[in-house]
Amino acid sequence: MNTIAVIDFETTGLSPARGDRATEIAAVLLRDGQIVDRYQSLMNAGLSIPPFITQLTGISTSMVRQAPPAERVMAEVADFVGTIPLVAHNAAFDSRFWDAELRRIGRQRHQSFVCSMLVAKRLMPQAASYKLGNLVAMAGLPTAARAHRALADAEMAAHLTLHLERELMRRFGLDSVTHELLGRIQRASAGGLQGCVERHLRERKMGMIKV
DNA sequence: TGCCAGGCCCTCTTTAGGGCCTT
Numbered sequence: 001m002n003t004i005a006v007i008d009f010e011t012t013g014l015s016p017a018r019g020d021r022a023t024e025i026a027a028v029l030l031r032d033g034q035i036v037d038r039y040q041s042l043m044n045a046g047l048s049i050p051p052f053i054t055q056l057t058g059i060s061t062s063m064v065r066q067a068p069p070a071e072r073v074m075a076e077v078a079d080f081v082g083t084i085p086l087v088a089h090n091a092a093f094d095s096r097f098w099d100a101e102l103r104r105i106g107r108q109r110h111q112s113f114v115c116s117m118l119v120a121k122r123l124m125p126q127a128a129s130y131k132l133g134n135l136v137a138m139a140g141l142p143t144a145a146r147a148h149r150a151l152a153d154a155e156m157a158a159h160l161t162l163h164l165e166r167e168l169m170r171r172f173g174l175d176s177v178t179h180e181l182l183g184r185i186q187r188a189s190a191g192g193l194q195g196c197v198e199r200h201l202r203e204r205k206m207g208m209i210k211v
Numbered sequence: 212t213g214c215c216a217g218g219c220c221c222t223c224t225t226t227a228g229g230g231c232c233t234t
Contacts, residue, residue, distance in 0.1 A: 008233095009233090009234080010232075010234070011233090011234050013216090013234060014214090014217085014233070014234055015217080015234095016216095016217040017216070017217095018215070018216070020216095023225075023234090049212095050234095052234090053234065056234070057234075066228055088233090089232085089233075090218090090233040091233095092216095092217065092218050092219080092232085092233080093216090093218095093232075093233035093234075094233075095234090096216085096217080096233095113220095115219095117219095117231095117232065117233085118219075121220085122217085129231085129232095130231075130232070131231090131232070132232090132233090132234090136226085148234080157212045175234095
């Protein structure tokens with residue numbers, strides 16, 4: 001079964017290495033071209049929320065103080081996604097927080113991340129901006145009522161991922177798109193998409209890639 | 212002391228610098 005988990009964090013800042021912590025997490029499961037399940041929770045890491053973050057996200061210190069402990073939420077969401085491969089918009093950011101928060105509960109990631117922003121740069125080279133909201137609007141996809149909340153952003157990134165998968169299927173005549181292929185696309189050179197897909201199909205046919 | 216993310220990408224590049232994207 002080809003399932004992908006699209007995740008999104010809200011945090012107190014940009015860098016777990018500088019002490020920033022997650023304040024909210026959402027995970028959206030995609031299977032057979034549609035959203036099949038969702039997880040979302042605020043989390044209390046014991047930190048106050050900077051005013052700028054409250055202004056950006058609407059998440060306040062009082063909200064996270066009433067939320068379950070970060071440790072419990074991370075254990076729940078890690079169990080929810082299991083070993084399903086992950087996608088995030090600007091995955092370098094979310095993967096740092098995912099790994100850092102898991103490390104705090106003595107767990108580690110066992111799957112790879114794909115970045116929907118990097119895949120979009122390959123498949124939507126005409127885009128003027130690769131911000132999540134702009135790509136979603138440009139593709140005519142459903143926009144979230146409240147951006148900068150974890151579930152709303154994860155759902156927008158999920159719709160963008162489905163759009164990118166459909167674009168790959170249309171352009172290359174594929175009947176399905178795997179996380180492995182998305183990973184190859186994000187690393188491909190601008191002119192190397194065709195060869196990248198052909199190599200994937202060849203290895204898939206030889207049984208080197210599990211679908 | 213002073214500074215403070217980090218990875219990708221483009222170009223006035225490659226012995227580098229700056230913009231984008233995430234909160």
